[in-house]
Amino acid sequence: MLRDPALRVLLAVCLALTAVEVGLFGLSRDLSWDEAVYFAELLPSIPSAGYSPTRSQGMLWMGAPVAAFAHSPFAVRSYLFVVHAALWFFAFAPWTRVFGTRAALGPLVFLTVWPAMYYSTLLLPNLAAALLLLGVLGLAHVGGPSPGRGAWLGLAAASTAVVVLRPTEATVALGLFTLIFAREGGTRSKALALGIALGVLAWVAEAVLRFDGVGPRLAEAAAHVNQATLRNSGLWAHLLAYEHTRAFGEPRVTSTPWPTIALWSAWVVVAAVGAWRMARDVRTRDLALAGTLTAAVIALFFFLRVTLIAPRFLLPAFAMLVPLVLAAIPEVVWTRWSGRIPALAVLTGLLGFSASLAVEAHTKADKELSDVGDVARALAEHTRGLPRCAVASEFGTPQLVFFSGCEPLDFDKSAQTVEERPGVPRFLATRTEVLATTPNLAEFSPLDADTPGTWILRTDAP
Numbered sequence: 001m002l003r004d005p006a007l008r009v010l011l012a013v014c015l016a017l018t019a020v021e022v023g024l025f026g027l028s029r030d031l032s033w034d035e036a037v038y039f040a041e042l043l044p045s046i047p048s049a050g051y052s053p054t055r056s057q058g059m060l061w062m063g064a065p066v067a068a069f070a071h072s073p074f075a076v077r078s079y080l081f082v083v084h085a086a087l088w089f090f091a092f093a094p095w096t097r098v099f100g101t102r103a104a105l106g107p108l109v110f111l112t113v114w115p116a117m118y119y120s121t122l123l124l125p126n127l128a129a130a131l132l133l134l135g136v137l138g139l140a141h142v143g144g145p146s147p148g149r150g151a152w153l154g155l156a157a158a159s160t161a162v163v164v165l166r167p168t169e170a171t172v173a174l175g176l177f178t179l180i181f182a183r184e185g186g187t188r189s190k191a192l193a194l195g196i197a198l199g200v201l202a203w204v205a206e207a208v209l210r211f212d213g214v215g216p217r218l219a220e221a222a223a224h225v226n227q228a229t230l231r232n233s234g235l236w237a238h239l240l241a242y243e244h245t246r247a248f249g250e251p252r253v254t255s256t257p258w259p260t261i262a263l264w265s266a267w268v269v270v271a272a273v274g275a276w277r278m279a280r281d282v283r284t285r286d287l288a289l290a291g292t293l294t295a296a297v298i299a300l301f302f303f304l305r306v307t308l309i310a311p312r313f314l315l316p317a318f319a320m321l322v323p324l325v326l327a328a329i330p331e332v333v334w335t336r337w338s339g340r341i342p343a344l345a346v347l348t349g350l351l352g353f354s355a356s357l358a359v360e361a362h363t364k365a366d367k368e369l370s371d372v373g374d375v376a377r378a379l380a381e382h383t384r385g386l387p388r389c390a391v392a393s394e395f396g397t398p399q400l401v402f403f404s405g406c407e408p409l410d411f412d413k414s415a416q417t418v419e420e421r422p423g424v425p426r427f428l429a430t431r432t433e434v435l436a437t438t439p440n441l442a443e444f445s446p447l448d449a450d451t452p453g454t455w456i457l458r459t460d461a462p
Contacts, residue, residue, distance in 0.1 A: 006103060010107075014089045017088070031373075034122070035123045036049055038123055039063060042063055052220070058128075059125055063123050080120075084131075091319070094139045112347070121362070126316070128165055130315040131319065132158060132165065134323075141284075143188060146186035152191045156192075163203075180286050247311055248264065267325065275327075284327070287323060290320075291321060291323055292320075295318070295320040302317070373399065376400045391404060391408060
């Protein structure tokens with residue numbers, strides 16, 4: 001069992017924050033776009049709903065246990081809360097060897113970044129990969145240059161898992177870890193390199209089996225990213241950083257992100273102080289270099305190259321800064337109540353601010369998902385008993401596919417009639433029953449094909 005008091009305190013914190021998140025977000029949220037894509041891949045009875053070459057098979061592995069038994073919102077949310085609680089503990093358990101009981105504050109510090117709180121309810125790779133990366137860095141440090149066999153295998157396994165979850169950021173981060181720790185010699189860097197190799201091998205295997213090879217997968221991924229650029233930002237590269245910064249306040253681009261910008265800027269300043277303090281100690285010098293360099297590379301790539309406007313992509317960078325933030329606070333703050341009380345008061349206030357943004361974002365998204373879910377369930381009633389059907393929508397196609405079992409069609413806003421929509425002629429030629437929705441997701445009713453609004457086109461079944 002957990003004999004170390006610091007580990008017991010950390011476990012209590014992880015369980016408590018999970019309970020608070022359940023209270024804030026509940027267990028009834030419908031599947032999001034991405035979650036419907038992943039669960040459609042996991043359930044043989046559901047057609048594939050847009051599993052693109054940029055997606056991570058690690059999410060399929062992560063969702064497989066619950067998909068094998070149930071896929072109701074309650075089951076999915078309950079399962080994800082348990083998984084994320086375990087990930088929070090894994091991420092910070094090694095750091096108890098560095099910071100002692102103070103490491104239990106790590107999850108709370110990280111949660112002051114509101115996407116860390118918001119995405120703990122969703123089946124998405126960003127938070128899970130960030131927590132795994134933090135745990136891998138901690139394991140690599142406390143295991144020393146030549147860890148024992150069990151610790152070595154654990155480090156290699158965790159490194160493999162994070163690459164499978166998020167190949168891009170993980171490969172870069174673990175590559176930097178490997179180079180930094182290789183200077184000390186030993187077998188630690190070999191475990192990290194093995195993890196990278198196994199994770200990349202899994203990606204290559206999926207490329208061959210699902211996307212006809214590495215080349216075609218990369219080409220499809222590039223086309224998908226270019227399409228996302230036009231659809232989501234339409235910006236020149238030099239405007240990306242500005243647009244990303246505007247989106248810090250909440251998941252939708254907002255004109256008032258300044259409180260969040262101030263908080264996250266303070267994060268960087270405090271982390272810089274912590275990096276300076278850790279760099280002065282020969283025992284933690286490599287940690288300071290690994291955390292700072294990895295966070296900087298991930299953040300720069302996000303600001304200058306990522307075209308999808310979503311602050312969740314910064315989560316791995318912030319995860320790398322958490323130990324530096326903990327190191328920045330003098331030990332005397334934690335050993336005396338005169339220091340603990342003000343520090344905890346500030347932390348509580350920041351957590352309240354983060355929770356308000358996360359709850360606001362959750363409320364907005366929950367309303368949208370509820371609307372899509374209502375339409376999806378109505379569509380399921382319309383398609384019950386049909387031999388074959390297809391569905392297209394500008395928003396919510398994966399959910400519509402998931403609930404109805406219809407095959408997805410590409411949505412083209414410029415199409416004026418049913419016949420002009422991509423893929424529809426092929427379905428009409430096979431006398432398939434075709435159903436489609438327009439962006440407003442209005443109530444389903446049989447309408448003429450040229451009538452604006454939601455419409456259903458029926459053909460005679462063979």
